[in-house]
Amino acid sequence: MMIKNKPCPICGAGHLTRQSIAETITYKGITEDYLHVFSVCDVCRVEQADAEEMKLNKRSVIKAKKMIDGLLTGEEVRDIRKNWCISQDDAARIFGGGPKAFSKYENDDVSQAESMDKLIRLAVDFPEVFARLKEQSGLTKYKGKVEILAFSPRVEAINSLSAPALSMSFVRRKFSAHFKSPVESAH
Ligand SMILES: [Zn+2]
16 A cells, blocks of 8 residues: 655655555464555655544554454454344444444454354344344344245254254244234234
8 A cells, every 4th residue: 555645744855655565463372464545755764643544543453453353353243244234233233332433343452252253143143032132122124925934944843853842932922023913914
């Protein structure tokens, strides 16, 4: 990335060229690489970082720490959320963490708590968990016959599991929540 534009605020004569170098951070005894960005003036040669570059570097460091902590990176959280086809606001309603939580996680402005990380991974591994959390948040808005039919193979699949009673009560709750009528009327 080589962006030559802004005048140098230090000497006032030159212009800044952005550069990036591989830096390392050692955290909890583990060393991880990250990209450090800064600008160099073509006249006074002073290396400097403006507010935007400092923010980028802070995010890179937090991302590296997440990797060392074994947490999902911002990019991974964004991919997961997009795969669920929900907005950042919806994700915060479903998983908690505050209204801007997912924007902060995805931009690597903050590390998500270990408990949040585990909940997201659990919801990825078990779609029923995600469906239940979404339902509890009031975001589930299935309507019409297309969605009812879409549940049919799922009911069969769950029936074939080893704990049919438990699974069926889960399915029944979903149906009653979605359609506000007895399960029988859906058949
Ligand atoms: Zn300068």
